[in-house]
Amino acid sequence: MSTAPLLRIEGLEVAFADGGRRIRALRGLDLSLAAGERLALLGESGSGKSTALFAIAGLLEPGAEVAGRIAFPALGRTPEAGRDLGLVFQDPFASLDPVLDVATQIAEPIRYHLGASWAAARAQAVVLLRRVGIARAEQRARDAPHRFSGGERQRIAIAAAIAAGPRLLLADEPTAALDTVTQAQILDLLDGLVREQRTALLLVTHDPAVAARIADRIAVLYAGRCVEAGPSARLLAAPRHPYSRALLAAALDLERPPPRPLPEIPGEPPDPTAELAGCPFAPRCAFAWATCRSERPAWIGEPGDGAACHLLRP
Ligand SMILES: Nc1ncnc2c1ncn2[C@@H]1O[C@H](COP(=O)(O)OP(=O)(O)OP(=O)(O)O)[C@@H](O)[C@H]1O
Ligand SMILES: [Mg+2]
Structure with a gap:
């Protein structure tokens, strides 16, 4: 059995031109x-989570x-959206066509990518609608997305993906x-589906509780870099990077009723147009010293379980 990773990203840099700014x-x-x-890719707004997913x-x-490099070693080909990669967004209308009935939208990738007949693909679409928890799937298959609730629409978008x-x-x-x-139900649905289909899942969230609920492993993003990654149980119980520690401290206070506010970390993320010499978190870090401001911290630990922080240097 091959142990090549499904996805490997190395040194990925993405910049956008925005007016005169980069x-x-x-x-x-x-x-x-x-x-x-x-x-789970976990990080604050602007940390680059969506950009990573789009890339x-x-x-x-x-x-x-x-x-930089994005490779799919275990796939052995350039992935095709719809066939090799499924996409689900925050707003289900981003992936659903508002005028087509939902069965057609789920059947289309089955027909196109798997070569099924329309009749077989539509029958399979009804099976999938039922699997994602749409009641009276047979009848409602012919409805357009606006006739469903927000949670149902997200279920349908997941079925199509x-x-x-x-x-x-x-x-x-x-x-x-x-x-x-509804959030908990949808996470459980995703969890069940990816286990059944042995599909890998890359889930972007700013909420540690969402990451905790579904992920085997968590990667913490800050200012466009992964500052820490590790098995969820390890990372949630014993975060090593000062940013992960601050982020998790208040957010995982599960005694508190939801929605749990993001913890207040003094200061702000770096200016996205600035060059960064050292650690991106140094200006907000209570433990930073001169080296943190001048040298990019190396990754300490295993490739999939470690952190980039000068504090952790042996
Ligand atoms: N098309 C674009 N043009 C210009 N700037 C962009 C573009 N897309 C993203 N950015 C900028 O790149 C940075 C990273 O954005 P990104 O959307 O990846 O963050 P995010 O982690 O997904 O944030 P959020 O949690 O708010 O969705 C931000 O500073 C954002 O303003
Ligand atoms: Mg985003």
């Missing part, structure tokens, strides 16, 4: 994902400046627009 969305991102693994899907806008049996499902804040009960 916005650095990713500043040397390293990340790896095993086949069937469920990884993986090959959907960055044409003007974006890209350097997994219809062709992709190896990797990319989900960008798929539950952020939903109430907490």
